[in-house]
Amino acid sequence: xxxxxxxxxxxxxxxxxxxxxxxxxxxxxxxxxxxxxxxxxxxxxxxxxxxxxxxxxxxxxxxxxxxxxxxxxxxxxxxxxxxxxxxxxxxxxxxxxxxxxxxxxxxxxxxxxxxxxxxxxxxxxxxxxxxxxxxxxxxxxxxxxxxxxxxxxxxxxxxxxxxxxxxxxxxxxxxxxxxxxxxxxxxxxxxxxxxxxxxxxxxxxxxxxxxxxxxxxxxxxxxxxxxxxxxxxxxxxxxxxxxxxxxxxxxxxxxxxxxxxxxxxxxxxxxxxxxxxxxxxxxxxxxxxxxxxxxxxxxxxxxxxxxxxxxxxxxxxxxxxxxxxxxxxxxxxxxxxxxxxxxxxxxxxxxxxxxxxxxxxxxxxxxxxxxxxxxxxxxxxxxxxxxxxxxxxxxxxxxxxxxxxxxxxxxxxxxxxxxxxxxxxxxxxxxxxxxxxxxxxxxxxxxxxxxxxxxxxxxxxxxxxxxxxxxxxxxxxxxxxxxxxxxxxxxxxxxxxxxxxxxxxxxxxxxxxxxxxxxxx
Numbered sequence: 001x002x003x004x005x006x007x008x009x010x011x012x013x014x015x016x017x018x019x020x021x022x023x024x025x026x027x028x029x030x031x032x033x034x035x036x037x038x039x040x041x042x043x044x045x046x047x048x049x050x051x052x053x054x055x056x057x058x059x060x061x062x063x064x065x066x067x068x069x070x071x072x073x074x075x076x077x078x079x080x081x082x083x084x085x086x087x088x089x090x091x092x093x094x095x096x097x098x099x100x101x102x103x104x105x106x107x108x109x110x111x112x113x114x115x116x117x118x119x120x121x122x123x124x125x126x127x128x129x130x131x132x133x134x135x136x137x138x139x140x141x142x143x144x145x146x147x148x149x150x151x152x153x154x155x156x157x158x159x160x161x162x163x164x165x166x167x168x169x170x171x172x173x174x175x176x177x178x179x180x181x182x183x184x185x186x187x188x189x190x191x192x193x194x195x196x197x198x199x200x201x202x203x204x205x206x207x208x209x210x211x212x213x214x215x216x217x218x219x220x221x222x223x224x225x226x227x228x229x230x231x232x233x234x235x236x237x238x239x240x241x242x243x244x245x246x247x248x249x250x251x252x253x254x255x256x257x258x259x260x261x262x263x264x265x266x267x268x269x270x271x272x273x274x275x276x277x278x279x280x281x282x283x284x285x286x287x288x289x290x291x292x293x294x295x296x297x298x299x300x301x302x303x304x305x306x307x308x309x310x311x312x313x314x315x316x317x318x319x320x321x322x323x324x325x326x327x328x329x330x331x332x333x334x335x336x337x338x339x340x341x342x343x344x345x346x347x348x349x350x351x352x353x354x355x356x357x358x359x360x361x362x363x364x365x366x367x368x369x370x371x372x373x374x375x376x377x378x379x380x381x382x383x384x385x386x387x388x389x390x391x392x393x394x395x396x397x398x399x400x401x402x403x404x405x406x407x408x409x410x411x412x413x414x415x416x417x418x419x420x421x422x423x424x425x426x427x428x429x430x431x432x433x434x435x436x437x438x439x440x441x442x443x444x445x446x447x448x449x450x451x452x453x454x455x456x457x458x459x460x461x462x463x464x465x466x467x468x469x470x471x472x473x474x475x476x477x478x479x480x481x482x483x484x485x486x487x488x489x490x491x492x493x494x495x496x497x498x499x500x501x502x503x504x505x506x507x508x509x510x511x512x513x514x515x516x517x518x519x520x521x
Contacts, residue, residue, distance in 0.1 A: 026279050030057045037065060044073050051077070055247045056276050063251070078108045079248035082230065085116065086255040089222045094124055097222070111141035115148040115229055123222025128152050147179055148229060154186045155220030163187075163195060170199075174235060178262070181210055182228050188217025209292035223256035227263065234266050246270050261286075261293040268300055277308035302334065314338060322351065329359035329367075336370060345378035365395035369404060376408060384408070392422075399436055402426035407439040410446055420447065434463035438470045445473070450480035461490070468497040472506065476514055484513075 033050035040046055047069035054062035067083065070076045081103035088096035097120050105113040114132055122128035134146040147169060153162030166183055170176045184196035193214065200211045218224060234249040250267045253260060264283050271280040281304055287297035298321055305314035315338050322331040336351030352371040356363050372387035388405040395401050406422035409415050423440040430436045441456035457474040464470055475490030488510050495506040508515070 026053060026057045026276060029053045030059050030062060033066075034059075034062050037062070037069070042069065042073070044070060044075050048075070052244050055244055055251055056271060056274070056279055058251060058254075060251075060255070077244070077248070079245050079252070081107060082109060082252045083248060083255070085120075086226060086230075086252040089120070089123070089226055089256050094120075109233075111138060112144055112229060112233065114141065115144045116226060118148060118152055119222045119225025119229070122152060122155060122220065122225065128156060144229065144232070147232070148225065150179075151182060151186060151220075151225070151228070154183060154190065155225075157190065159187070159190060159192055159195070166199075175232065177204060177207065178228070178232060178235065181206065181262075184210065184214060185218045186220055186224075188214045189219050190217070193217075205295045206292055209295065213290075213292050227253035227257040227260055231260070231263055231266060234263075234270075238266060238269060241273070247274075261291045261297070265293055265296060265300060268297075268304060272304040272307050275308075277304050277310075280304045299334070302338075306338070311338070311342060315342060322354070327358075329355045332358060333367075333370065336374065340374060340377070343377075345374050346380075348374035349378055349380070349383075363394075365391040365398050365401050368394065369401055372404065381408075381412065385414075397429060399426040399430035399433060402429070403433075403436045403439050407442065410439075410443045416447060419443065432463070434460040434467065434470065437463070438467075438473060441477070442473050445477055445480070450477050453477050454481060465493075466497055468494040468499075468502070471497075472502075472509075475509065479509075479513055487513075 036046045037050050047066040051066035085100035118128040118132040150165035180199045184199045187196040200207050230249045230253040237246040253263045268280040268283040284297045302314050302317050318335045322335040332351050332355035336348045339348035356367045368387045368391035372384045375384035391401040402422050403426040406419040409419040420443045423443045426436050427440045437460040441453040444453040454477045460470045461474050471490050471494035475487040478487035491509045
């Protein structure tokens with residue numbers, strides 16, 4: 001455990017740091033590693049752990065000290081050059097900026113070098129666009145160069161060219177939303193609030209908030225370019241598992257833009273997914289009510305609590321958010337989802353009903369499907385039926401709505417022919433959806449046509465082998481056609497993933513077959 005730590009280090013401090021590290025007590029771990037690194041300033045083992053922990057805690061001094069040890073011993077991580085560039089830009093040290101750029105060009109972030117150099121050149125008063133050819137480099141480099149060229153055109157006063165370049169890049173994904181916000185801030189900073197407001201169209205919460213808070217925008221700088229590029233990269237990495245690299249990118253962005261709340265949102269998400277939930281909550285707490293990202297930060301707090309398994313605090317936070325002045329349909333929908341997870345189905349139904357009331361004329365089939373599902377699970381079938389019928393009326397070609405209503409009515413013996421036709425339509429609209437296939441097969445089975453149901457159930461089971469409902473249905477169909485061994489095999493497969501309330505029924509089937517009292521309710 002203590003190999004290669006260093007002969008002069010106080011092993012007690014290092015051991016305490018390791019223990020705190022393992023328990024998620026970041027601040028205690030940082031203090032321990034800080035002390036250990038002071039005592040063993042050449043220990044790569046201590047420096048490596050200190051660096052990781054300092055990144056999570058945001059301790060810049062320890063980040064830099066541990067990086068210095070790692071680089072001295074040839075163990076510097078690939079993100080070290082980006083942190084060095086951020087420091088050099090913050091200090092307005094152009095020679096150090098160029099050294100960092102050269103290092104970036106020799107590492108895994110080489111694809112971003114041209115865009116980063118263009119922003120450094122801009123900050124130094126040079127022609128930033130001269131060396132930025134969006135047609136050069138690998139595909140990822142071309143994408144970054146194209147986006148940053150559009151921003152640099154605006155920053156350089158070539159507004160019309162910049163706006164034209166933007167139009168080809170904007171979509172509806174998160175990267176496009178970030179690009180729109182970045183461009184709008186620059187346009188407002190150039191006195192073109194009209195163009196900035198035109199970019200900020202839509203009902204996304206952040207976009208709406210920026211429309212009312214744009215003000216005088218921001219003035220372009222090397223720091224602006226670096227932070228926005230690093231956050232663009234960090235957002236891409238956020239789609240996978242969190243790593244020290246993604247956290248390092250965000251920390252580097254915050255070095256040059258300490259007030260960047262978009263960075264804080266990304267950092268909180270990365271920390272949360274890295275099991276540092278309390279650190280994530282502290283980061284979110286710093287996003288104040290005047291920030292365009294405040295509403296999103298409140299949402300993110302609920303996500304962090306839920307991810308940490310603290311469902312009670314998550315539910316309290318969601319309840320408060322849904323009851324707050326100005327709360328909207330999304331707030332009520334989120335609350336309803338948390339009530340569903342907690343199996344508080346009546347409360348979930350109330351929340352979904354409130355969501356429908358708040359959304360008004362923009363109500364969709366999905367709102368009524370959520371309400372119907374909650375009412376169904378609350379054993380309030382007549383009310384659930386009405387909600388589900390509204391969902392189908394609003395979206396007669398939506399397979400999810402057709403499937404839920406058709407299956408629920410078949411289970412209750414209601415409107416059998418109409419419900420079976422509804423499920424046949426759902427299956428034709430979503431032929432590869434295993435749940436829809438299962439529902440149609442079950443409709444055939446419940447109406448006495450097990451041979452017709454069986455191949456559909458086998459297909460559904462192949463598509464979703466871990467789906468307990470499908471496995472149980474398949475077992476029932478096998479039993480009905482006399483294939484008893486295969487029936488018991490399917491029921492045993494269902495029992496492996498069954499909810500506690502289903503195990504007794506499945507055990508009875510395995511023992512004696514589907515006699516009265518062993519069918520699904």
